[in-house]
Amino acid sequence: xxxxxxxxxxxxxxxxxxxxxxxxxxxxxxxxxxxxxxxxxxxxxxxxxxxxxxxxxxxxxxxxxxxxxxxxxxxxxxxxxx
Numbered sequence: 001x002x003x004x005x006x007x008x009x010x011x012x013x014x015x016x017x018x019x020x021x022x023x024x025x026x027x028x029x030x031x032x033x034x035x036x037x038x039x040x041x042x043x044x045x046x047x048x049x050x051x052x053x054x055x056x057x058x059x060x061x062x063x064x065x066x067x068x069x070x071x072x073x074x075x076x077x078x079x080x081x082x
Contacts, residue, residue: 022070
């Protein structure tokens with residue numbers, strides 16, 4: 001089932017808001033995964049419709065350090081706000 005444009009906009013807003021909350025976490029504090037369990041890649045932009053990550057960001061999340069994860073969250077916030 002494909003998401004409608006309204007659903008995509010809503011999902012992007014929610015993940016972007018979550019990204020802003022994550023930005024407030026102290027350095028060294030465990031960062032949550034951006035996964036929202038809506039795992040569908042958008043062929044047009046190459047991003048997951050649920051978490052706004054690329055397939056490479058999803059695949060390497062478990063191996064990333066805190067700095068790498070914070071960078072991904074920052075990109076998610078940017079993507080969700082666009």
